[in-house]
Amino acid sequence: MAGKRDDAANKRQQATGAHAKSAPKPRGEPSLSLERIVSTAVDLLDTEGIEGLKMRQLANRLGSGAMSLYWHVGNKEEVFDLALDAVLEYRPPQDTAVPGDWREELVHLLEDWRACMLRHPWSASLLPRRALGPNMLARLELLSRSLSGAGVAETDLNVSIWSCWNYVIGATVTRASFELSHEDMAAAQQRLAELGERYPTIGRTGLLMDSDWDGAFRKGLDFLIDGLSSKQTPAMTEG
Amino acid sequence: MAGKRDDAANKRQQATGAHAKSAPKPRGEPSLSLERIVSTAVDLLDTEGIEGLKMRQLANRLGSGAMSLYWHVGNKEEVFDLALDAVLEYRPPQDTAVPGDWREELVHLLEDWRACMLRHPWSASLLPRRALGPNMLARLELLSRSLSGAGVAETDLNVSIWSCWNYVIGATVTRASFELSHEDMAAAQQRLAELGERYPTIGRTGLLMDSDWDGAFRKGLDFLIDGLSSKQTPAMTEG
DNA sequence: ATGAAGTCTCGTACGCTGTACGATTAATTT
DNA sequence: AAATTAATCGTACAGCGTACGAGACTTCAT
Numbered sequence: 001m002a003g004k005r006d007d008a009a010n011k012r013q014q015a016t017g018a019h020a021k022s023a024p025k026p027r028g029e030p031s032l033s034l035e036r037i038v039s040t041a042v043d044l045l046d047t048e049g050i051e052g053l054k055m056r057q058l059a060n061r062l063g064s065g066a067m068s069l070y071w072h073v074g075n076k077e078e079v080f081d082l083a084l085d086a087v088l089e090y091r092p093p094q095d096t097a098v099p100g101d102w103r104e105e106l107v108h109l110l111e112d113w114r115a116c117m118l119r120h121p122w123s124a125s126l127l128p129r130r131a132l133g134p135n136m137l138a139r140l141e142l143l144s145r146s147l148s149g150a151g152v153a154e155t156d157l158n159v160s161i162w163s164c165w166n167y168v169i170g171a172t173v174t175r176a177s178f179e180l181s182h183e184d185m186a187a188a189q190q191r192l193a194e195l196g197e198r199y200p201t202i203g204r205t206g207l208l209m210d211s212d213w214d215g216a217f218r219k220g221l222d223f224l225i226d227g228l229s230s231k232q233t234p235a236m237t238e239g
Numbered sequence: 240m241a242g243k244r245d246d247a248a249n250k251r252q253q254a255t256g257a258h259a260k261s262a263p264k265p266r267g268e269p270s271l272s273l274e275r276i277v278s279t280a281v282d283l284l285d286t287e288g289i290e291g292l293k294m295r296q297l298a299n300r301l302g303s304g305a306m307s308l309y310w311h312v313g314n315k316e317e318v319f320d321l322a323l324d325a326v327l328e329y330r331p332p333q334d335t336a337v338p339g340d341w342r343e344e345l346v347h348l349l350e351d352w353r354a355c356m357l358r359h360p361w362s363a364s365l366l367p368r369r370a371l372g373p374n375m376l377a378r379l380e381l382l383s384r385s386l387s388g389a390g391v392a393e394t395d396l397n398v399s400i401w402s403c404w405n406y407v408i409g410a411t412v413t414r415a416s417f418e419l420s421h422e423d424m425a426a427a428q429q430r431l432a433e434l435g436e437r438y439p440t441i442g443r444t445g446l447l448m449d450s451d452w453d454g455a456f457r458k459g460l461d462f463l464i465d466g467l468s469s470k471q472t473p474a475m476t477e478g
Numbered sequence: 479a480t481g482a483a484g485t486c487t488c489g490t491a492c493g494c495t496g497t498a499c500g501a502t503t504a505a506t507t508t
Numbered sequence: 509a510a511a512t513t514a515a516t517c518g519t520a521c522a523g524c525g526t527a528c529g530a531g532a533c534t535t536c537a538t
Contacts, residue, residue, distance in 0.1 A: 130416065174404065205397055
């Protein structure tokens with residue numbers, strides 16, 4: 001309820017407009033801006049983790065007072081929202097692959113998505129609460145187009161999109177949580193050994209020790225796509 | 240570093256032992272216990288949400304002082320851990336289905352898993368950070384056995400387990416996050432309409448308005464299982 | 479009986495958090 | 509010159525998790 005009160009739209013002009021030179025303050029330090037705040041927040045999250053992001057320290061890194069941030073963002077939650085979406089920006093590949101290979105394209109899209117979030121593990125723990133910033137939507141759009149181009153029937157399109165989404169989100173969230181707590185992993189395996197009679201199967205297959213996450217992601221993804229493409233429109237099965 | 244210092248093992252005796260009658264305090268109020276704390280925490284989380292769980296209020300509901308809780312749990316995080324796993328307890332079905340239908344069994348297992356968490360939406364936002372309590376492990380064991388019985392090759396077993404896990408977690412996390420923020424959903428659809436030229440495909444198919452989550456979960460799950468079972472050992476394809 | 483050693487409860491206090499509020503300054507408009 | 513607006517930030521406050529230590533009650537060796 002301060003002086004701004006239209007979310008962050010007034011900043012948007014500045015963002016779409018020009019560089020920082022035309023900003024209202026051409027003085028020495030670059031002053032504050034939404035972009036600078038968000039990118040610094042991402043840095044801070046990368047180094048300090050999700051509970052290391054504190055408004056005071058964020059302001060410190062920006063060389064400003066803590067309360068100055070509140071001119072640009074409504075509250076701390078908004079910083080999280082913006083940081084998450086910022087991390088999800090999609091940089092298209094450098095076109096090394098065959099353009100027609102829709103399957104490779106789809107796999108790349110989803111693997112990049114996961115890799116993108118694993119580069120910033122905190123983003124996974126943010127996911128359950130918020131979503132659907134512009135970059136997220138852009139990725140959904142790409143996914144949708146890719147599946148559509150792959151010949152998935154219009155009827156199954158939404159379901160297919162959500163299936164891929166679910167798989168990626170689940171895999172990322174899981175991987176990130178295990179990455180954060182290595183000793184929990186060991187403890188769990190220990191418990192598995194002790195209570196071997198209670199969990200015989202997952203004890204035997206060494207489920208929790210199987211640490212080739214990337215490979216498992218890819219293989220499972222192949223299974224999923226197999227399932228999806230078995231329902232694709234016959235005309236586009238491609239030869 | 241207080242008086243207890245063996246996690247919560249001393250409570251375990253009490254838990255496995257007998258009812259509250261044999262507890263050291265047979266007086267009027269039931270006094271405190273790990274079980275009571277956890278189940279009250281679940282109630283509190285259900286009614287107040289994830290940020291409504293405060294140690295003082297939890298203690299209040301239990302009719303005790305805030306610091307008394309710390310005899311039974313190490314810290315607030317531990318309460319979250321225990322609450323999450325408590326919610327994941329598996330109650331096996333009442334055997335109405337055909338015992339041999341592994342696919343139905345698998346689907347039931349995963350649908351129940353999701354339903355179980357959606358009954359307590361906060362559990363989804365807890366997932367990224369912690370996992371693998373005993374009930375979680377039990378579910379993994381069941382899943383593993385089910386897939387194994389379904390004829391999935393030993394080589395593909397772990398990958399299949401993780402694929403199902405990923406799908407369920409992703410679907411649950413997504414669903415829970417959308418449930419919590421209905422207006423975000425509307426706002427996103429609004430943005431989709433405005434920026435129709437930027438997101439044509441997902442705008443056209445109405446991805447975000449397609450709110451038959453349960454149906455989509457089931458259909459996507461069928462796709463996934465199709466993919467998994469196409470690789471099963473030929474001997475057990477069943478007729 | 480007596481005292482020591484647990485087991486368990488809880489009042490007080492501390493450091494830290496997000497942020498409400500209003501003063502302050504600089505830029506822009508009138 | 510005066511007023512309005514945009515932006516910064518110091519102070520203050522309520523609420524949080526929990527460290528600490530004092531107590532009450534039980535159990536048990538003497």
